[in-house]
Amino acid sequence: MSAMLDSTAPPSGPLTLLREDLRDFGGYRSARSERLQGRIWLNANESPWANPADADGALRRYPDPQPQALREALAALYGCTPEQLLVGRGSDEGIDLLVRAVCRPGGDAIVVSTPTFGMYAVSARLHGTRVIDVPLREADGAWQCDLAAIGDVALEQGARIVFLCSPGNPTGALIPLDGIAALASRLEGRALLVVDEAYLEYALAPSALTLMQSHRNVVVLRTLSKAHALAAARIGSVIADAELIEALRRCQAPYPLPSACVDEAFRALAADAVATTRARVATVRDERESLWRALGGLPGVRRAYPSTANFVLVRFEDAQDAFERLLAAGVVVRDMRAARGLGDALRISIGTPEQNTAVLSALSGGRA
């Protein structure tokens, strides 16, 4: 770390991609980041008494910026070292941090492949960074990410970050790791290749973090919001080269993680909780296959795309009618019609077996 802060040492690896004006940026020095020992803590202007509503006084002090126990548990879950992992307020914060740390405000560019998760473009837009779109291609009912075109465009236009979503939201399509590795090689020293794996648990596929050993510009995003059922705790991880993680940490808010959320997340990573999560993921996969098959056979359905995530993207002859039928049955699904190329599509999350039956009966009612 000291070598990195020393502005005379040339940056190496993915640190060369950090904004030049941030290379010697120390960020905010929070009271909790000083490694001091003491009995009476009077260094952070906290109250010496607990709030009456906070019975055990758990909330009186500022939380640890990066709680080591949670970092270790997440690293073990995902298969990296704690130094390669930054915990943040959902992967949404990870996306935002990456954009802010790597792209110049009001400049530079990122590459996305639509239809995709909206937050990459939102973060870039808020930062004044251009968004270059290399749309997914659809052939014979399969979505394909044109990795060669993405590489060409990113290099030609000097993009600083390429965001891939695998499994893709809203398509459910997985991007093969060998393609990601080849793109990472082309972008080496030129751009970060961020692989958002918010739904990887549902895919039974290896993570792109297996590529990090040989491709230091690969960054992986994981979250506890989906398969681990902790969306409200806002716990997401950025996994990357340890030096890049340290640099991102300096750009992050001083106390990003509320201690109550950290405690919940830590409990959710205990062996019995993880076993339950795995069993539920298996149920979702079974349900996904049967829902997909059944949807594909319904009248009025143009196409139901095979999915490796916990949702199915479906095109309808009359998407408005399908949306309204579902709503009349009390079922709310995601209307995708505003997304480019998806003017007839809805995205349906996989629910419990009973909920999925409700979806099918609402869509087949009056038609069967």
Ligand SMILES: *Cc1c(COP(=O)(O)O)cnc(C)c1O
């Ligand atoms: C839901 C989702 C996220 C957001 O995750 P948080 O950790 O809750 O911020 C990130 N990426 C994709 C593709 C998602 O669908």
